Amino acid sequence: MANSEFGYVRNFEQRDALPPSNWIVVRIDGRGFTKLCKKYDFEKPNDFRALKLMNDAAVEVLRSFVDVVIAYGQSDEYSFVFYESTTLFERRAAKLATSIATAFTAEYCMQWPNHFPDKPLTRPFPTFDGRCVCYPKRKVLRDYLSWRQADCHINNLYNTTFWSLVLKGGLTATEAEQELKGTVSSDKNELLFSRFGINYNKEPQIYRKGTVVHRSQEPSSCTTGGTNGSMEAIKMPIPVSKTQLEKERKRKQKATIVVENVDIIGDAFWETHPDILASKRNQDFGE
């Protein structure tokens, strides 16, 4: 048969299953968003509507990928964290990255009119690239998330100061850049306050902290009783039946998705939500 003559080409596909017992982060980044910001005249230093759109897209991604336990976003990027023993797509890197990236892209494009009813989306449409990264320990994963949130803070403090100098201070971009060269955080805080009366720490948290998205584990979201109703917190016996898994999936799909602009570098957030990074289904390897 014609097909079998050519079928050998399948052997050129390389396996790309990610190693077991690693947290998988899929981070997506807006492609060419500098141009896109200009094209749609996004507000500087932060466009609230644009960030809200990012967050709304992320919520839907979390809703349909129940193996994602938390997501963190800032600027034009979002990181989706799969729990360490997920077997989604047999952990194949390309499948994971493209599925998350296309789901996010579809949501971003389709929800655009809700956030920018005055600015019809035209070609080139917004798209996102993505990649998988494996983190072998809970601690390293938390450091990854801290890294992104620290990045958010640093960029936002810079951008807030820069655009204050330009928009309120009347400086050119070059002058503002020059003014900020060599300054540290406290210098920028001082400059913002003394020249523009801005208390940086009172700026909206969404700008300073970025956005965390996760599933609510509150008792109210659970109907079967038990200690806290959290499927994640329960060490389920292995093997888990298909029916159980399906029930779990459905429950997760219905779970309330929580969107917060809070610190995730310190321990407080994680102590309040011990279920998020809890081990699943007895797959705890003693970390």
Added chain:
Amino acid sequence: MANSEFGYVRNFEQRDALPPSNWIVVRIDGRGFTKLCKKYDFEKPNDFRALKLMNDAAVEVLRSFVDVVIAYGQSDEYSFVFYESTTLFERRAAKLATSIATAFTAEYCMQWPNHFPDKPLTRPFPTFDGRCVCYPKRKVLRDYLSWRQADCHINNLYNTTFWSLVLKGGLTATEAEQELKGTVSSDKNELLFSRFGINYNKEPQIYRKGTVVHRSQEPSSCTTGGTNGSMEAIKMPIPVSKTQLEKERKRKQKATIVVENVDIIGDAFWETHPDILASKRNQDFGE
């Protein structure tokens, strides 16, 4: 600084640059399209509008990724071929796969209303997964494309017969399946003709052959004269200046994109379009 304390997490990203001197195919596949077909009541065995939408999306992808030399699509899949020495995204697999897949997804969602004005798109929105495969020789690449087209033929012949039995012959799905068990191509051709008066070879080429998308290399698309105006055919001297590359990119973006439903298994197509798989910029390694 907070950032540097966490910066080490960057080291967990693995390099995924694909090897040089290989044709890179990014194949995308519709995710959960069996459900999507039912949801939007796609016609069986082929929905012309759905295929047209796939093709229109592919055309735009080809237009924005000038390093793609040809694309081939059938059913809910599309393969995009990057020329063997492309340096786009430094040949990083994740970047290539997600950029193509999200570009295609955005086009598919945004162009949907043009093809299905009567069927508003609702959640879950259509998405596509994707992967990169490297083909080290022109011959192997052609075998890959032949494999996909042979697959199109085999599936379409089966589906055409199956749905004729069901829709015109009044069989149940199970009965039709039973009837087709063990039949070869000639049996199906005969069955179609004798029972339903269908000459399979007269069925629309788009169903039997799938769709090829490539850039036109006709003289008319070229304004600077020269032998045949094909940038691809010209062995350009190395190094090529940035200006030249930019000009080439712009020319390609403006080039007419050709959409054809033709045989690509035989040599005729390739002999008519020698430029498509021609080596670029002196990077011919004697294949």
Added chain:
Amino acid sequence: MANSEFGYVRNFEQRDALPPSNWIVVRIDGRGFTKLCKKYDFEKPNDFRALKLMNDAAVEVLRSFVDVVIAYGQSDEYSFVFYESTTLFERRAAKLATSIATAFTAEYCMQWPNHFPDKPLTRPFPTFDGRCVCYPKRKVLRDYLSWRQADCHINNLYNTTFWSLVLKGGLTATEAEQELKGTVSSDKNELLFSRFGINYNKEPQIYRKGTVVHRSQEPSSCTTGGTNGSMEAIKMPIPVSKTQLEKERKRKQKATIVVENVDIIGDAFWETHPDILASKRNQDFGE
């Protein structure tokens, strides 16, 4: 220059650095050792001299690779464990696997005459293949080592029974195989005892447990005083100076290498040697 014309071929080398924060196991296996056993008439079911040779080779490997914290061997295989944050050869898989495998091979060949003075080594000389595997958690690494030791036990019990039936019971290989089909451990223990008076649990530990090789951390090996003088146990401040690292390396090279035939599945061994899998140089990621 001629060289630069061809230098592009370097780009075909793929990066193969293993991910950080993972224990790296290099396991080597004798190539074609079934033939080799016959050729040199190794004793069945275990050849003490051959196992001793394996162990002696492993000791030298451990001595020269100071980043190996423990090794475990049985039959014709040996596993060498690099501590999780080692940066040897920039964690490049091919370098690690080939360096360990060739060092082991050289030792095996050169030490052969010490163990088999009556059997000169002839071509084909003994060689070993090897591969790297990453284990992200201490617990998973211990399970890996348990897996190898459990494998040793199962094979040895089978082989001991099989060869007793053949050598002492006068059965043919086929008959012995038939006799053992479907038996569980207790059956084999019983058979050994009732028919051959062999108490399996009194068989030499080297056969039943395999061999563990690690560095002694006893106070005596240390001259600088302190609690226990273990460099591994000390959380050293980062950055560590080159001189310090060099001193540490030299001390390790001089450290007594301990060879034991003990259980490593239970906790006792690890509790007695907490330093072996201790984190190095503050690189503890909270496991």
Added chain:
Amino acid sequence: MANSEFGYVRNFEQRDALPPSNWIVVRIDGRGFTKLCKKYDFEKPNDFRALKLMNDAAVEVLRSFVDVVIAYGQSDEYSFVFYESTTLFERRAAKLATSIATAFTAEYCMQWPNHFPDKPLTRPFPTFDGRCVCYPKRKVLRDYLSWRQADCHINNLYNTTFWSLVLKGGLTATEAEQELKGTVSSDKNELLFSRFGINYNKEPQIYRKGTVVHRSQEPSSCTTGGTNGSMEAIKMPIPVSKTQLEKERKRKQKATIVVENVDIIGDAFWETHPDILASKRNQDFGE
């Protein structure tokens, strides 16, 4: 069973099969050979016995790995080329690299006394690291080999001049280095001739060209007649029977191994030996 409880650790092994239709080069390099040269007092700039030992080891490697079609060595390195469709070890990179590297190491150690009867080998024994590189086209593979030979030439010309200045000219190493700074090939040739009466082009080819090792394809090595008796040159029908393959393997093992010190950058060598890079068993993909 104990074993199955731990068996999951197997899943941490990553697949490392190299892509089909690529020439696989395993290059090995002496580990720490600068020290080894000093320890055994190798002659400068070239130690004939040491090179001869390298070549003798390579010959044996070629003899036992019949899928290696050619090897090229210089200094303390050797490259072994597997034909592009080899299926040895299912093309697994770690297996290929470690098998070649350990075979070479064993030969090097065992043959040492033949070449250095006056210098007993002591610990640390010589070892070699190794790595696999894939070359997708015959042309690229030849460029790889040319790269190594060009490297040989450049280094040898430098070393010959450097050591002449030191050993015959009485310069210190630093003075010699200084003298050679900025010189091109012709300068060195001139210097060698005018100061030391050395015509570089008359230096032994083994120093200037390195060493090529391959199987003889002369008619005399063939008993079954035919056009030229070359198994490689014959397009064998697929499928090839096991018996045929076994016969072919045996024939290759018996084939005369040719060791030459010739130019492999130009076409002459390859035109004289068209069989070396000929496609095997109909697996020609039109390169």
